[in-house]
Amino acid sequence: MAIDPICKMMVDEKSVRYRSEYKGTTYYFCAPGCKKIFDESPEIYIGGENRGNSEEEHK
Ligand SMILES: [Zn+2]
Numbered sequence: 001m002a003i004d005p006i007c008k009m010m011v012d013e014k015s016v017r018y019r020s021e022y023k024g025t026t027y028y029f030c031a032p033g034c035k036k037i038f039d040e041s042p043e044i045y046i047g048g049e050n051r052g053n054s055e056e057e058h059k
Contacts, residue, residue: 005045006034022046
């Protein structure tokens with residue numbers, strides 16, 4: 001299973017219909033809307049991959 005980087009939903013890469021390749025990595029999406037959002041600004045959604053899973057502090 002892969003994770004939709006937009007909505008964090010689990011998607012099955014074998015049956016998923018929406019995918020996008022960015023910098024050599026394939027990303028999978030649950031819906032065309034998620035793919036569209038990703039395609040418009042992929043850096044926002046993949047930028048944190050090597051910085052640990054830093055969740056912003058909730059206030
Ligand atoms: Zn989605």
